[in-house]
Amino acid sequence: MALDDAYGIREVEFAIHAAQTERLFVRGKNTETDRYFDNQAKENHIYCVNNALNQLLGDAAVLIELGGFKQAAEHFMRFGVLRRLRMMIAAFRNFQSIIMPDRTVTLTMEQSDEVCRDLNAIYVNILGLLDNYAGAIVHQVGGAKTQAAKPLAMSLFKPAFAVDPALADVAAALAPFATWETDVKKRRNPAAHRMPLYVPPAGYDPKAADALRRLDQLISTALREQDFVEMRNLQRERERIGVFISIFVHAPDEEMNDIYPTIPQDLGQMVKIGRISQDFLRAHLAPLESSDGA
Template identity: 30%
Template sequence: MHGLLRRVKTLRRCIVEVFRLIPPSRRKAVDSLRREKTEIYLQSFFLNISGCLDNLAWMWVHELGLKKQNGKPLSRSEVGFRKTQTVLRASVSPSFALYLDSLESWATAGENYRDALAHRIPLYIPPFSVTIGNVDEHRRLESASRIAQFRAEHVLSADFDKQRGKLEFFQAMMMHSFSEGARPMLFHAQMIADVKTIEQLTIRLLADLRIQQEEQR
């Protein structure tokens, strides 16, 4: 439990700082330093969301004394709330199992981001966005600007950049890797949804745990 409570404090601080650094209503471009600071809090937040799930799963295992059928302790990979973690899932009540089923898509999306962050590509806030209808024109202007720079036509290059900038707008979203087909997330809403999910999961887990412990007496 103390591990979970420490993480909750960290989650709270991450939310406060992200909303302070980049308010949800922000549409103007954000400088690189501000984006980098925000990315640090986002990375901490999503690793600790994953950690909260681990803490809750281990709490369940220890409180009920769950073990394998042969009496040996569960391995780390067997401790969790996913459908593939059958020993733990078999120990929960039918109503709690249904609730966990409803979290599968949320857990899969979070796992995708957590694995990328921990093992491959850290989370990233794109400096700008462009509507689909303006993508080709944006690319044309970018190419024209580079050619002008190569020719030392700096005034012309700056003009192309100015035109390109008019097609850009800031959107508070995050990614890990476009090449891996990651789904962009609007991070303010995602942070609130994630922390509320952890709160609801904790409430339901404690209620189910209390019932099972009373039945064992």
Template identity: 55%
Template sequence: MTFELEQVEYDAHYQQFAVPFLIEGNAENNCYFVNQAKENHVYAVNDALQGLLHDALSLLGHVEFTKDADHFFRYGVMRRLRMVMSAFRSFQSVIMPDRTVPLTQDQSDNVCRDLNAIYINILGVLDNYAWVTVHQAGCDSTKCAKPLSIGLFKPAIADDPGLKPIIDTLASFSAWEQDVKTRRNPAAHRMPLYVPPAAFTPEDIGEFERYELLMSDAVRKGEFDKLSDLRESSRRIGRLVPLFLHDPGEKVMEIYPTLPQDIGQMVKIGRLVQDFLRNHGPAIDAV
């Protein structure tokens, strides 16, 4: 595994940027260094995702794909990779690990949109890679299999002798693939993923109600010049807790490191599949 791919694992950053500086009983100190580890993990995943896309472009210039493999690679894999990269950049421009300021309504809408786009396309990328490998290196019976039976972790591919090498290589990701489905499948079929804009203590709620009264009083007195500052102050009540979920009655997940870790696993799988594809087709310059 290259250094770049090692860096998509959160534990590597936790061990380097947090563990040496943690102090028992000092929560504020520990939170700072854990956030440093999480931020460096985000930057590493950004770089790895960009590297995967560059490698995909290079692959198109070096491997003679079959017509169908080329179709799924260009219009499936590469489109989805760009969508994941764009959504992840947009998400982190609003929420990084150290943010505590509550989200505005627009920010909440935007991060929820980005989060759902990322998780839907993570598995979409893997499905597109499956179709590319089938049409590039699979046997005729696999190419004719029912569409829903095609996937990197499904028996139809595992039983194909031409695809066995890549399927064996990807076996260690099977547990992660099942886990990420718990985040993706409800978003696609039932409840979209959601980031709560803020968490409130009873004191915060009292303070919010106080500002509501102040704004009502300003309107009643015609002191409209005060409204903007009052609204801005009320929006800063509470604290962002970086969590996401599908349904209030279900499991709550930490945004960091979960989100970049999931993208990182997709990147690792993508690299392995692209390396496989390099060896399963004539080189363009040799054709």
């Protein structure tokens, strides 16, 4: 049975929801109607990814409690997979409580700090989770040479993993995700090693930019004069200028990414890889000895 059919997780693909909305209306006649149905597709996608993440976490917890893991493999599952999944689920839940697809109101500085924290937690942990699965698979099923490889070589998409005959089946099942893994590194690697991901609180037209500069000068003056009440009032006024633009970036001169559907789409691909990995591990659990020694 195909992975999508087995777990009902075709819905982690945004294209499924986009196609459903396309059947409901004729695009192009009204901008507001287009935006409404686009946002509906994005919201449905988010909810399905939430469900898929929770199901993956629950299945991982049950898998560990079945027993039959070798010590090193269980270590990667219990202290790697479970912890990272919980962190990502919590981060994505909080992120969407602040930013949903229909948001146009600018972010406060506190909200901007929260969503930036959550966004980086998601992306830093995505590839970490895949490495935890690789560690569990290698130490449960892999050959001695693969198990002895350097930790950085122990990756689902590295040659050392793919050439192990004991891992040939799972490597073949994961091969279609190699392009996505390369792509997601563009968002993850700078966040881990260079510039953290950032959600701009607002976008500004020329008139708003002029008002922003004026307020920044007044805020600086209030700070120098230690008039903190006035400074906070000016900061609140500043937060009302502009309009929220649903993007995230590493730096202003680098590629911009749409928040939706990019984030849930990346999480959805991660879930699919997790399902393949956990199925493979379940099929290779060591048989438990019966209590009577039989």
